[in-house]
Amino acid sequence: MPRGPEDVVGSSKSGSGQDKHRGGGLKRFVTLVTIGLAVAAVVKELRLPEEERTWNGKVAAVVPYDFRFPTMERAKERLWDPEAEHVIGPRVFGVGWAVNMGKVVAMVRDRVGV
Template sequence: MSRKKHTDHVETAAHGGGGLKKLLTLVAIALMAAAVVKELRTPKAERGWHGKIASVVPYELRVPTLERARERLWDPEAEHVVGPRVFGVGWSVNLGKAVAVVRQKVGV
């Protein structure tokens, strides 16, 4: 193995493998494309630019607002720790709920 190929292999392995990162990137792009296609196939008057792909993966394509960011990223009263992203496809962690759960478990 040449020095260059060996170095590339070591760098790829050290960074978690290029294959998995590429796969996740392709999945994210495909999900975003599916969300856009779903909305464009919906009659214009009924488009909400948010919903779920295959009734599982949430998407949010509306312009982000401070209120929505607060609701999704810091809402200790929320029902779940994981919920839809502020913008994009997939899930985000509601840190407010996570902190509330930890405080409850610790007794603070």
């Protein structure tokens, strides 16, 4: 007989407390990798002479980073540019990639014929 909400059939809670940690390992791993890449990017920039620092580039020869102050022009270019060549590009600020939703919408419109 159910004693409380945690014992109701179909409840997402369990007595062991493991359900709230499912997938937490992957999320923690991705977070740690992202932090590690950000630290590596900052160290890469700080190793350069001050006049050569751009605060944007690639770390590990693959992952883009950009620590410059974000601008509306750059945000539009990276997040809403239907004419862009790629759907995925560098983030406006930080380490990693962002989805160019303008390109996605343009591709859907081309497919649907709108």
